[in-house]
Amino acid sequence: MAGRITWRRGWGVLTPGVLATALVLTGCGGGGDGVPPPRASEGADGGEWSAGPGSGGPTWNPSEDAGNGEGNGGSDAGHGGNGGSDTGNGGNGNGGNGGGRKKTELGWLPVGPQVPNTDTAINTPADAYDQLQDLRCADTRETVNRYGDGSKSWNLVSGLVYACLASKGDTALWAEAGRLYDSLGGPGFAQGDCRESAAYRTLNQAIGWVRQNPRGTVTFRPSRGGTTACRSGITEVDPGPEATLSPGDSFSVSGTWPDEITRATLRIGGSTVLELTREFSGCCHGAGAVFRLPESFAGAGQADLTLIYAGGTLTKPGVFRVEGTQQPSPVPPAPSPAPSASPSPTESSSPSESS
Template identity: 35%
Template sequence: MGEFAWTPPGPDSPPFDGLNPDHVYDLIQARNCERARYKYDLVGADRRQSQPVKWQLLNGLIGACFALTGQEDQWQTAIDSYNSIKGQPSGDCKYAAGFRSLKQLAEFRIKYPRGEVRIHKTPAGVAACPTRVDSVSTRTAKPGDVVSVRGTWPSEITVYLGTREVALTEESSDKACCQNAFAAFEIPADMTPGTVQITLKTATVDLDAGPLDITAS
Protein backbone atom coordinates (compact mmCIF):
# COMPACT_ATOMS: atom_id res chain seq x y z
CA MET A 1 0.00 0.00 0.00
CA GLY A 2 1.16 3.51 -0.76
CA GLU A 3 0.11 6.41 1.42
CA PHE A 4 0.41 9.95 0.10
CA ALA A 5 -0.74 13.49 0.82
CA TRP A 6 -3.07 14.96 -1.79
CA THR A 7 -1.93 18.09 -3.60
CA PRO A 8 -2.11 21.04 -1.16
CA PRO A 9 -4.53 23.98 -1.28
CA GLY A 10 -3.58 26.91 -3.47
CA PRO A 11 -4.90 29.13 -1.92
CA ASP A 12 -7.93 29.57 -4.16
CA SER A 13 -7.73 31.63 -7.31
CA PRO A 14 -10.12 34.57 -7.78
CA PRO A 15 -13.50 33.17 -8.86
CA PHE A 16 -14.13 35.65 -11.68
CA ASP A 17 -12.33 33.45 -14.25
CA GLY A 18 -13.50 29.89 -13.72
CA LEU A 19 -11.79 28.58 -16.86
CA ASN A 20 -8.21 29.37 -15.89
CA PRO A 21 -5.95 26.42 -14.93
CA ASP A 22 -5.40 27.71 -11.39
CA HIS A 23 -9.14 27.52 -10.71
CA VAL A 24 -9.30 23.99 -12.11
CA TYR A 25 -6.43 23.10 -9.76
CA ASP A 26 -8.57 24.37 -6.86
CA LEU A 27 -11.41 22.05 -7.89
CA ILE A 28 -9.02 19.11 -8.10
CA GLN A 29 -7.52 19.94 -4.72
CA ALA A 30 -11.02 19.92 -3.22
CA ARG A 31 -11.51 16.44 -4.81
CA ASN A 32 -14.36 17.84 -6.90
CA CYS A 33 -13.46 15.52 -9.76
CA GLU A 34 -16.64 15.92 -11.81
CA ARG A 35 -16.55 19.70 -11.76
CA ALA A 36 -12.85 19.77 -12.59
CA ARG A 37 -13.39 17.48 -15.59
CA TYR A 38 -16.33 19.62 -16.73
CA LYS A 39 -14.23 22.79 -16.60
CA TYR A 40 -11.30 21.06 -18.32
CA ASP A 41 -13.53 19.92 -21.18
CA LEU A 42 -15.26 23.29 -21.38
CA VAL A 43 -11.93 25.06 -21.98
CA GLY A 44 -11.49 23.01 -25.14
CA ALA A 45 -8.40 21.67 -26.89
CA ASP A 46 -7.60 24.89 -28.74
CA ARG A 47 -7.43 27.06 -25.63
CA ARG A 48 -5.52 24.40 -23.72
CA GLN A 49 -2.74 24.72 -26.29
CA SER A 50 -1.83 28.11 -24.82
CA GLN A 51 -0.49 26.27 -21.72
CA PRO A 52 -0.21 22.65 -22.83
CA VAL A 53 2.04 21.35 -20.06
CA LYS A 54 -0.04 22.84 -17.26
CA TRP A 55 -3.27 21.50 -18.73
CA GLN A 56 -1.73 18.06 -19.22
CA LEU A 57 -0.76 18.07 -15.55
CA LEU A 58 -4.35 18.92 -14.62
CA ASN A 59 -5.62 16.13 -16.87
CA GLY A 60 -3.42 13.69 -14.98
CA LEU A 61 -4.56 14.97 -11.60
CA ILE A 62 -8.19 14.71 -12.67
CA GLY A 63 -7.51 11.11 -13.68
CA ALA A 64 -5.94 10.43 -10.28
CA CYS A 65 -8.87 12.15 -8.59
CA PHE A 66 -11.32 9.75 -10.27
CA ALA A 67 -9.04 6.75 -9.72
CA LEU A 68 -9.06 7.42 -5.99
CA THR A 69 -12.85 7.12 -6.03
CA GLY A 70 -12.57 3.59 -7.44
CA GLN A 71 -12.41 4.23 -11.21
CA GLU A 72 -9.28 2.10 -11.65
CA ASP A 73 -8.99 2.73 -15.40
CA GLN A 74 -8.28 6.38 -14.66
CA TRP A 75 -4.86 5.48 -13.26
CA GLN A 76 -3.75 5.11 -16.87
CA THR A 77 -4.82 8.72 -17.56
CA ALA A 78 -2.68 9.84 -14.62
CA ILE A 79 0.30 7.77 -15.77
CA ASP A 80 0.06 8.87 -19.41
CA SER A 81 -0.14 12.54 -18.43
CA TYR A 82 2.81 12.18 -16.08
CA ASN A 83 4.93 10.46 -18.74
CA SER A 84 4.12 13.23 -21.22
CA ILE A 85 5.26 16.09 -18.94
CA LYS A 86 8.08 14.68 -16.84
CA GLY A 87 11.30 16.49 -17.64
CA GLN A 88 9.38 19.57 -18.77
CA PRO A 89 10.39 22.92 -17.25
CA SER A 90 8.69 23.55 -13.94
CA GLY A 91 5.91 26.10 -13.76
CA ASP A 92 4.39 28.24 -11.02
CA CYS A 93 3.69 27.23 -7.43
CA LYS A 94 0.46 25.34 -8.14
CA TYR A 95 2.08 23.51 -11.03
CA ALA A 96 5.04 22.50 -8.86
CA ALA A 97 2.78 21.24 -6.05
CA GLY A 98 0.51 19.38 -8.46
CA PHE A 99 3.45 17.81 -10.26
CA ARG A 100 4.91 16.49 -7.01
CA SER A 101 1.60 14.78 -6.20
CA LEU A 102 1.12 13.36 -9.69
CA LYS A 103 4.72 12.10 -9.78
CA GLN A 104 4.33 10.22 -6.49
CA LEU A 105 1.04 8.64 -7.48
CA ALA A 106 1.98 7.76 -11.06
CA GLU A 107 5.38 6.30 -10.17
CA PHE A 108 3.83 4.20 -7.41
CA ARG A 109 1.21 2.79 -9.79
CA ILE A 110 3.83 2.16 -12.50
CA LYS A 111 5.89 0.16 -10.00
CA TYR A 112 2.89 -1.51 -8.35
CA PRO A 113 0.08 -1.73 -10.95
CA ARG A 114 -2.29 -3.31 -8.45
CA GLY A 115 -1.05 -1.33 -5.48
CA GLU A 116 -3.61 0.24 -3.19
CA VAL A 117 -3.32 4.00 -2.73
CA ARG A 118 -4.43 5.76 0.41
CA ILE A 119 -4.63 9.56 0.62
CA HIS A 120 -4.23 11.39 3.90
CA LYS A 121 -5.02 15.01 4.67
CA THR A 122 -2.56 17.72 3.79
CA PRO A 123 -0.89 18.93 7.00
CA ALA A 124 -2.37 22.13 8.42
CA GLY A 125 -0.62 25.26 7.22
CA VAL A 126 0.79 23.66 4.06
CA ALA A 127 -0.07 25.55 0.86
CA ALA A 128 1.05 25.33 -2.75
CA CYS A 129 1.77 29.06 -2.98
CA PRO A 130 3.42 31.27 -0.35
CA THR A 131 1.50 34.09 1.30
CA ARG A 132 3.02 37.41 0.23
CA VAL A 133 2.49 40.94 -1.01
CA ASP A 134 3.92 41.30 -4.52
CA SER A 135 3.38 44.99 -5.23
CA VAL A 136 1.70 48.22 -4.16
CA SER A 137 0.69 50.62 -6.94
CA THR A 138 2.03 53.74 -5.22
CA ARG A 139 3.65 54.87 -1.98
CA THR A 140 2.18 58.37 -2.09
CA ALA A 141 -1.52 59.20 -2.36
CA LYS A 142 -4.04 61.88 -1.45
CA PRO A 143 -7.69 61.57 -0.37
CA GLY A 144 -9.77 60.26 -3.27
CA ASP A 145 -6.88 58.38 -4.88
CA VAL A 146 -7.18 54.65 -5.44
CA VAL A 147 -4.32 52.43 -4.28
CA SER A 148 -4.01 48.77 -5.25
CA VAL A 149 -2.15 45.83 -3.76
CA ARG A 150 -1.33 42.59 -5.55
CA GLY A 151 -0.28 39.32 -3.98
CA THR A 152 -1.39 35.97 -2.59
CA TRP A 153 -3.11 35.40 0.73
CA PRO A 154 -5.05 32.52 2.27
CA SER A 155 -8.53 34.03 2.61
CA GLU A 156 -10.57 37.20 2.15
CA ILE A 157 -8.89 40.35 3.43
CA THR A 158 -9.73 43.52 5.29
CA VAL A 159 -7.52 46.51 4.51
CA TYR A 160 -6.30 48.88 7.22
CA LEU A 161 -4.49 52.19 6.88
CA GLY A 162 -2.88 52.42 10.26
CA THR A 163 -5.72 51.47 12.60
CA ARG A 164 -8.46 52.59 10.20
CA GLU A 165 -10.36 50.04 8.15
CA VAL A 166 -11.00 51.05 4.53
CA ALA A 167 -13.39 49.47 2.05
CA LEU A 168 -12.36 47.71 -1.14
CA THR A 169 -13.50 49.30 -4.38
CA GLU A 170 -16.33 47.63 -6.26
CA GLU A 171 -13.92 46.93 -9.13
CA SER A 172 -11.70 44.72 -6.98
CA SER A 173 -14.28 43.13 -4.69
CA ASP A 174 -14.40 39.85 -6.67
CA LYS A 175 -10.63 39.75 -7.29
CA ALA A 176 -9.36 40.32 -3.75
CA CYS A 177 -8.92 36.63 -2.86
CA CYS A 178 -6.71 34.67 -2.89
CA GLN A 179 -3.98 33.61 -5.39
CA ASN A 180 -2.64 36.40 -7.62
CA ALA A 181 -5.23 38.61 -5.98
CA PHE A 182 -5.89 42.29 -6.65
CA ALA A 183 -7.20 44.54 -3.87
CA ALA A 184 -7.91 48.23 -4.46
CA PHE A 185 -9.15 50.85 -2.01
CA GLU A 186 -9.82 54.58 -2.05
CA ILE A 187 -8.13 56.93 0.39
CA PRO A 188 -10.94 58.39 2.56
CA ALA A 189 -11.72 62.08 2.07
CA ASP A 190 -11.06 62.86 5.74
CA MET A 191 -7.79 60.92 6.01
CA THR A 192 -5.21 62.91 7.97
CA PRO A 193 -1.95 63.59 6.09
CA GLY A 194 1.02 61.55 7.27
CA THR A 195 2.60 58.13 6.90
CA VAL A 196 0.54 55.02 7.68
CA GLN A 197 1.14 51.29 7.36
CA ILE A 198 -0.97 49.31 4.91
CA THR A 199 -2.06 46.07 6.58
CA LEU A 200 -4.05 43.26 4.97
CA LYS A 201 -5.81 41.19 7.62
CA THR A 202 -7.02 37.67 6.88
CA ALA A 203 -8.65 35.14 9.17
CA THR A 204 -5.27 33.61 9.99
CA VAL A 205 -2.49 36.05 9.18
CA ASP A 206 -1.77 39.78 8.84
CA LEU A 207 0.32 40.99 5.90
CA ASP A 208 2.38 44.16 6.10
CA ALA A 209 2.16 45.91 2.72
CA GLY A 210 4.52 48.69 3.79
CA PRO A 211 4.14 52.43 4.31
CA LEU A 212 1.90 54.84 2.46
CA ASP A 213 2.44 58.59 2.57
CA ILE A 214 -0.89 60.46 2.68
CA THR A 215 -0.64 64.01 1.35
CA ALA A 216 -3.12 66.86 1.59
CA SER A 217 -5.81 66.90 -1.11
Protein backbone atom coordinates in the same frame (compact mmCIF):
# COMPACT_ATOMS: atom_id res chain seq x y z
CA MET B 1 -12.46 -36.41 -3.50
CA ALA B 2 -11.70 -39.21 -1.02
CA GLY B 3 -10.85 -42.66 -2.41
CA ARG B 4 -7.93 -44.90 -3.22
CA ILE B 5 -5.96 -45.62 -6.34
CA THR B 6 -5.68 -49.32 -7.33
CA TRP B 7 -3.45 -51.21 -9.74
CA ARG B 8 -5.29 -52.93 -12.65
CA ARG B 9 -3.96 -55.99 -14.56
CA GLY B 10 -3.14 -56.09 -18.20
CA TRP B 11 -1.46 -52.69 -18.74
CA GLY B 12 1.97 -54.14 -19.36
CA VAL B 13 4.98 -51.95 -18.77
CA LEU B 14 3.90 -48.49 -17.62
CA THR B 15 5.85 -45.33 -18.07
CA PRO B 16 5.31 -42.47 -15.62
CA GLY B 17 3.05 -40.74 -18.15
CA VAL B 18 1.03 -43.90 -18.83
CA LEU B 19 0.91 -44.62 -15.13
CA ALA B 20 -0.98 -41.39 -14.54
CA THR B 21 -3.55 -42.52 -17.11
CA ALA B 22 -3.73 -46.02 -15.75
CA LEU B 23 -4.60 -44.98 -12.23
CA VAL B 24 -8.33 -45.09 -11.60
CA LEU B 25 -10.03 -43.63 -8.55
CA THR B 26 -12.44 -46.13 -7.04
CA GLY B 27 -14.53 -46.19 -3.94
CA CYS B 28 -13.91 -49.91 -3.24
CA GLY B 29 -11.21 -52.55 -3.86
CA GLY B 30 -10.84 -54.30 -7.22
CA GLY B 31 -8.82 -57.14 -8.68
CA GLY B 32 -5.07 -57.24 -8.66
CA ASP B 33 -4.05 -60.05 -6.34
CA GLY B 34 -0.56 -61.26 -6.98
CA VAL B 35 0.64 -58.14 -8.84
CA PRO B 36 3.60 -56.58 -7.04
CA PRO B 37 3.01 -52.96 -6.07
CA PRO B 38 5.32 -50.18 -7.21
CA ARG B 39 8.22 -49.35 -4.95
CA ALA B 40 7.06 -47.36 -1.95
CA SER B 41 8.59 -43.92 -2.10
CA GLU B 42 7.80 -40.35 -1.28
CA GLY B 43 6.30 -38.71 -4.35
CA ALA B 44 6.59 -35.14 -5.53
CA ASP B 45 3.06 -34.61 -4.30
CA GLY B 46 3.89 -35.85 -0.79
CA GLY B 47 2.73 -39.44 -0.03
CA GLU B 48 3.57 -43.11 -0.67
CA TRP B 49 2.24 -46.33 -2.15
CA SER B 50 1.39 -49.19 0.16
CA ALA B 51 -0.31 -52.57 -0.08
CA GLY B 52 -2.39 -53.59 2.90
CA PRO B 53 -3.24 -57.25 3.69
CA GLY B 54 -6.25 -58.45 1.75
CA SER B 55 -6.56 -55.23 -0.18
CA GLY B 56 -7.49 -55.07 -3.79
CA GLY B 57 -4.10 -53.54 -4.70
CA PRO B 58 -1.59 -50.87 -3.73
CA THR B 59 -3.03 -47.70 -2.29
CA TRP B 60 -1.75 -44.12 -2.51
CA ASN B 61 -1.57 -42.58 0.94
CA PRO B 62 -1.21 -38.79 0.91
CA SER B 63 1.06 -37.46 3.62
CA GLU B 64 -0.12 -34.95 6.18
CA ASP B 65 1.75 -32.22 4.38
CA ALA B 66 0.00 -32.88 1.10
CA GLY B 67 -2.83 -30.53 1.88
CA ASN B 68 -1.17 -27.51 0.34
CA GLY B 69 -3.03 -27.16 -2.91
CA GLU B 70 -4.11 -24.03 -4.66
CA GLY B 71 -4.85 -21.37 -2.11
CA ASN B 72 -4.77 -17.63 -1.82
CA GLY B 73 -1.34 -16.21 -2.44
CA GLY B 74 0.76 -14.69 0.29
CA SER B 75 0.76 -10.94 0.77
CA ASP B 76 3.72 -8.58 0.67
CA ALA B 77 3.56 -8.58 4.43
CA GLY B 78 4.67 -12.22 4.37
CA HIS B 79 1.46 -13.88 5.49
CA GLY B 80 0.60 -16.96 3.46
CA GLY B 81 -2.81 -18.05 2.34
CA ASN B 82 -4.77 -21.11 3.40
CA GLY B 83 -4.00 -24.04 1.08
CA GLY B 84 -6.58 -26.58 -0.05
CA SER B 85 -6.56 -30.00 -1.72
CA ASP B 86 -8.86 -32.79 -2.83
CA THR B 87 -8.30 -34.44 0.53
CA GLY B 88 -10.05 -31.51 2.16
CA ASN B 89 -7.27 -30.88 4.66
CA GLY B 90 -5.66 -27.55 3.83
CA GLY B 91 -2.41 -26.51 5.40
CA ASN B 92 -1.68 -23.03 6.75
CA GLY B 93 1.53 -21.67 5.29
CA ASN B 94 3.61 -18.57 5.68
CA GLY B 95 3.54 -17.22 2.16
CA GLY B 96 6.30 -15.40 0.36
CA ASN B 97 6.53 -11.89 -0.97
CA GLY B 98 4.83 -10.69 -4.11
CA GLY B 99 1.53 -12.49 -3.77
CA GLY B 100 -0.48 -9.62 -2.31
CA ARG B 101 -1.09 -5.94 -2.98
CA LYS B 102 0.68 -3.10 -1.27
CA LYS B 103 -1.36 -0.13 -0.14
CA THR B 104 -0.32 3.45 0.42
CA GLU B 105 -1.93 6.75 1.29
CA LEU B 106 -0.51 9.82 -0.41
CA GLY B 107 -1.13 13.49 0.24
CA TRP B 108 -3.45 15.18 -2.25
CA LEU B 109 -3.29 18.71 -3.69
CA PRO B 110 -2.71 21.40 -1.08
CA VAL B 111 -5.05 24.36 -0.91
CA GLY B 112 -4.04 27.03 -3.46
CA PRO B 113 -5.42 29.18 -1.94
CA GLN B 114 -8.23 29.53 -4.42
CA VAL B 115 -8.10 31.89 -7.37
CA PRO B 116 -10.47 34.86 -7.56
CA ASN B 117 -13.48 33.98 -9.67
CA THR B 118 -15.90 36.86 -9.79
CA ASP B 119 -18.04 35.41 -12.60
CA THR B 120 -18.20 31.91 -11.05
CA ALA B 121 -17.02 30.34 -14.33
CA ILE B 122 -14.66 27.36 -14.07
CA ASN B 123 -12.77 27.41 -17.34
CA THR B 124 -9.04 27.67 -16.66
CA PRO B 125 -6.45 25.22 -15.28
CA ALA B 126 -6.33 27.31 -12.11
CA ASP B 127 -10.09 26.98 -11.68
CA ALA B 128 -9.84 23.23 -12.33
CA TYR B 129 -7.13 22.98 -9.65
CA ASP B 130 -9.55 24.38 -7.07
CA GLN B 131 -12.25 21.98 -8.26
CA LEU B 132 -9.91 19.01 -8.14
CA GLN B 133 -8.44 20.00 -4.78
CA ASP B 134 -11.77 18.95 -3.25
CA LEU B 135 -11.34 15.49 -4.94
CA ARG B 136 -14.23 16.23 -7.31
CA CYS B 137 -12.75 13.91 -9.93
CA ALA B 138 -15.77 13.48 -12.23
CA ASP B 139 -16.66 17.20 -12.20
CA THR B 140 -13.08 18.14 -13.10
CA ARG B 141 -13.02 15.60 -15.91
CA GLU B 142 -16.02 17.40 -17.43
CA THR B 143 -14.17 20.72 -17.07
CA VAL B 144 -11.11 19.28 -18.85
CA ASN B 145 -13.25 17.78 -21.64
CA ARG B 146 -14.97 21.10 -22.16
CA TYR B 147 -12.11 23.60 -21.88
CA GLY B 148 -8.86 21.63 -22.10
CA ASP B 149 -6.67 22.62 -25.06
CA GLY B 150 -3.88 20.04 -24.81
CA SER B 151 -1.42 22.47 -23.22
CA LYS B 152 0.89 21.21 -20.51
CA SER B 153 -1.11 23.04 -17.85
CA TRP B 154 -4.28 21.24 -18.94
CA ASN B 155 -2.45 17.91 -19.33
CA LEU B 156 -1.23 18.25 -15.75
CA VAL B 157 -4.80 18.72 -14.53
CA SER B 158 -5.99 15.86 -16.75
CA GLY B 159 -3.29 13.52 -15.41
CA LEU B 160 -4.41 14.32 -11.86
CA VAL B 161 -8.03 13.66 -12.85
CA TYR B 162 -7.13 10.15 -14.06
CA ALA B 163 -5.04 9.53 -10.93
CA CYS B 164 -7.97 10.67 -8.79
CA LEU B 165 -10.40 8.34 -10.59
CA ALA B 166 -7.91 5.44 -10.49
CA SER B 167 -7.56 5.82 -6.72
CA LYS B 168 -11.33 5.43 -6.43
CA GLY B 169 -11.30 1.99 -8.04
CA ASP B 170 -10.81 2.32 -11.82
CA THR B 171 -7.17 1.23 -11.68
CA ALA B 172 -6.88 0.86 -15.47
CA LEU B 173 -6.77 4.66 -15.63
CA TRP B 174 -3.28 4.73 -14.08
CA ALA B 175 -1.90 4.03 -17.55
CA GLU B 176 -3.50 7.20 -18.96
CA ALA B 177 -2.38 9.21 -15.94
CA GLY B 178 1.16 7.97 -16.58
CA ARG B 179 1.01 8.89 -20.27
CA LEU B 180 -0.06 12.45 -19.47
CA TYR B 181 2.62 12.69 -16.79
CA ASP B 182 5.29 11.67 -19.32
CA SER B 183 4.05 14.30 -21.78
CA LEU B 184 4.96 17.05 -19.30
CA GLY B 185 8.68 16.39 -19.68
CA GLY B 186 9.56 17.22 -16.10
CA PRO B 187 8.70 20.02 -13.67
CA GLY B 188 10.40 22.80 -15.61
CA PHE B 189 7.22 24.10 -17.25
CA ALA B 190 5.66 24.79 -13.84
CA GLN B 191 8.50 26.95 -12.49
CA GLY B 192 7.19 30.26 -11.23
CA ASP B 193 3.65 29.01 -10.62
CA CYS B 194 3.29 27.72 -7.08
CA ARG B 195 0.02 25.89 -7.75
CA GLU B 196 1.27 24.07 -10.85
CA SER B 197 4.47 23.15 -9.00
CA ALA B 198 2.42 21.63 -6.18
CA ALA B 199 0.22 19.79 -8.71
CA TYR B 200 3.26 18.34 -10.48
CA ARG B 201 4.76 17.13 -7.19
CA THR B 202 1.48 15.38 -6.33
CA LEU B 203 1.25 13.60 -9.70
CA ASN B 204 4.97 12.76 -9.73
CA GLN B 205 4.73 11.06 -6.34
CA ALA B 206 1.65 9.04 -7.31
CA ILE B 207 2.98 7.85 -10.69
CA GLY B 208 6.35 6.97 -9.19
CA TRP B 209 4.78 4.80 -6.51
CA VAL B 210 2.40 3.03 -8.91
CA ARG B 211 5.19 2.20 -11.35
CA GLN B 212 7.21 0.63 -8.56
CA ASN B 213 4.13 -1.22 -7.26
CA PRO B 214 2.01 -2.02 -10.32
CA ARG B 215 -0.38 -4.18 -8.32
CA GLY B 216 -0.57 -1.73 -5.44
CA THR B 217 -3.47 0.38 -4.27
CA VAL B 218 -3.27 4.15 -3.82
CA THR B 219 -5.61 6.33 -1.83
CA PHE B 220 -5.27 10.09 -1.49
CA ARG B 221 -5.44 11.94 1.79
CA PRO B 222 -7.10 15.39 1.61
CA SER B 223 -4.74 18.24 2.34
CA ARG B 224 -4.47 19.26 5.97
CA GLY B 225 -5.84 22.64 6.91
CA GLY B 226 -3.28 25.42 6.88
CA THR B 227 -1.11 23.81 4.20
CA THR B 228 -1.09 25.94 1.06
CA ALA B 229 0.64 25.65 -2.29
CA CYS B 230 1.40 29.38 -2.40
CA ARG B 231 2.68 31.66 0.33
CA SER B 232 0.50 34.54 1.41
CA GLY B 233 1.85 38.04 0.94
CA ILE B 234 1.43 41.46 -0.66
CA THR B 235 3.04 41.30 -4.08
CA GLU B 236 2.56 44.85 -5.38
CA VAL B 237 1.07 48.20 -4.43
CA ASP B 238 0.21 50.72 -7.16
CA PRO B 239 1.34 53.48 -7.09
CA GLY B 240 4.69 52.54 -5.65
CA PRO B 241 7.04 53.96 -3.00
CA GLU B 242 8.04 57.01 -5.07
CA ALA B 243 4.47 58.29 -5.23
CA THR B 244 2.76 60.73 -2.87
CA LEU B 245 -0.94 60.30 -2.10
CA SER B 246 -3.34 62.86 -0.71
CA PRO B 247 -6.65 62.57 1.17
CA GLY B 248 -9.32 60.85 -0.94
CA ASP B 249 -6.81 59.13 -3.28
CA SER B 250 -7.18 55.42 -4.13
CA PHE B 251 -4.56 52.74 -4.64
CA SER B 252 -4.55 49.04 -5.63
CA VAL B 253 -2.97 46.01 -4.01
CA SER B 254 -2.22 42.58 -5.50
CA GLY B 255 -1.02 39.39 -3.84
CA THR B 256 -2.18 36.20 -2.18
CA TRP B 257 -4.11 35.92 1.05
CA PRO B 258 -6.02 32.96 2.50
CA ASP B 259 -9.32 34.74 3.12
CA GLU B 260 -11.33 37.84 2.30
CA ILE B 261 -9.76 41.13 3.38
CA THR B 262 -12.00 42.72 6.00
CA ARG B 263 -9.99 45.85 6.93
CA ALA B 264 -6.93 47.80 5.83
CA THR B 265 -4.90 50.49 7.59
CA LEU B 266 -2.00 52.85 6.90
CA ARG B 267 0.46 53.80 9.60
CA ILE B 268 2.24 57.10 9.00
CA GLY B 269 5.55 57.84 10.63
CA GLY B 270 5.08 54.95 13.00
CA SER B 271 2.31 56.64 14.98
CA THR B 272 -0.74 57.90 13.03
CA VAL B 273 -3.06 55.10 11.86
CA LEU B 274 -5.57 55.68 9.05
CA GLU B 275 -8.56 53.43 8.47
CA LEU B 276 -9.00 52.85 4.72
CA THR B 277 -12.22 52.48 2.75
CA ARG B 278 -12.38 49.18 0.87
CA GLU B 279 -13.63 49.80 -2.67
CA PHE B 280 -12.98 46.26 -3.89
CA SER B 281 -11.36 43.13 -2.48
CA GLY B 282 -10.93 39.76 -4.18
CA CYS B 283 -9.77 36.44 -2.82
CA CYS B 284 -7.42 34.63 -2.69
CA HIS B 285 -4.50 33.55 -5.00
CA GLY B 286 -3.37 36.27 -7.40
CA ALA B 287 -6.08 38.43 -5.91
CA GLY B 288 -6.50 42.20 -6.00
CA ALA B 289 -8.00 44.91 -3.84
CA VAL B 290 -8.60 48.68 -4.06
CA PHE B 291 -8.62 51.04 -1.07
CA ARG B 292 -9.23 54.77 -0.60
CA LEU B 293 -7.62 57.16 1.86
CA PRO B 294 -9.81 59.23 4.19
CA GLU B 295 -11.06 62.55 2.84
CA SER B 296 -9.26 64.38 5.57
CA PHE B 297 -6.38 63.49 7.83
CA ALA B 298 -3.37 65.07 9.42
CA GLY B 299 0.22 64.05 9.10
CA ALA B 300 2.71 63.27 6.38
CA GLY B 301 5.39 60.66 5.73
CA GLN B 302 6.08 57.22 4.38
CA ALA B 303 3.23 54.79 5.05
CA ASP B 304 3.13 51.12 6.04
CA LEU B 305 0.14 49.11 4.75
CA THR B 306 -1.61 46.38 6.78
CA LEU B 307 -4.29 44.08 5.37
CA ILE B 308 -6.48 42.33 7.93
CA TYR B 309 -8.40 39.09 7.29
CA ALA B 310 -10.01 36.47 9.49
CA GLY B 311 -7.21 34.82 11.38
CA GLY B 312 -4.28 37.03 10.43
CA THR B 313 -2.68 40.11 8.90
CA LEU B 314 -0.29 40.97 6.07
CA THR B 315 1.98 44.03 6.25
CA LYS B 316 4.14 45.79 3.68
CA PRO B 317 6.27 48.71 4.86
CA GLY B 318 6.98 51.90 2.92
CA VAL B 319 4.36 51.44 0.21
CA PHE B 320 4.18 55.18 -0.68
CA ARG B 321 4.22 58.65 0.89
CA VAL B 322 1.10 60.44 2.11
CA GLU B 323 0.51 64.11 2.90
CA GLY B 324 -2.54 65.19 4.83
CA THR B 325 -4.30 68.52 4.45
CA GLN B 326 -4.98 69.02 8.12
CA GLN B 327 -2.20 70.56 10.11
CA PRO B 328 -1.41 68.78 13.32
CA SER B 329 -2.94 70.46 16.35
CA PRO B 330 -0.47 72.90 17.89
CA VAL B 331 1.20 71.61 20.97
CA PRO B 332 0.06 73.76 23.92
CA PRO B 333 2.93 75.55 25.70
CA ALA B 334 4.12 74.01 28.86
CA PRO B 335 2.73 75.75 31.95
CA SER B 336 5.17 78.22 33.53
CA PRO B 337 6.42 77.17 36.93
CA ALA B 338 4.69 78.76 39.96
CA PRO B 339 6.70 81.55 41.65
CA SER B 340 8.52 80.51 44.77
CA ALA B 341 6.85 81.66 48.04
CA SER B 342 8.57 84.55 49.94
CA PRO B 343 8.37 84.73 53.73
CA SER B 344 5.55 86.92 55.13
CA PRO B 345 6.34 89.93 57.34
CA THR B 346 5.06 88.17 60.41
CA GLU B 347 7.51 85.38 59.84
CA SER B 348 10.47 87.83 59.61
CA SER B 349 12.65 88.20 62.67
CA SER B 350 12.59 91.60 64.36
CA PRO B 351 15.87 93.30 65.21
CA SER B 352 15.10 93.07 68.90
CA GLU B 353 14.61 89.26 68.68
CA SER B 354 17.80 88.76 66.84
CA SER B 355 19.87 90.85 69.24
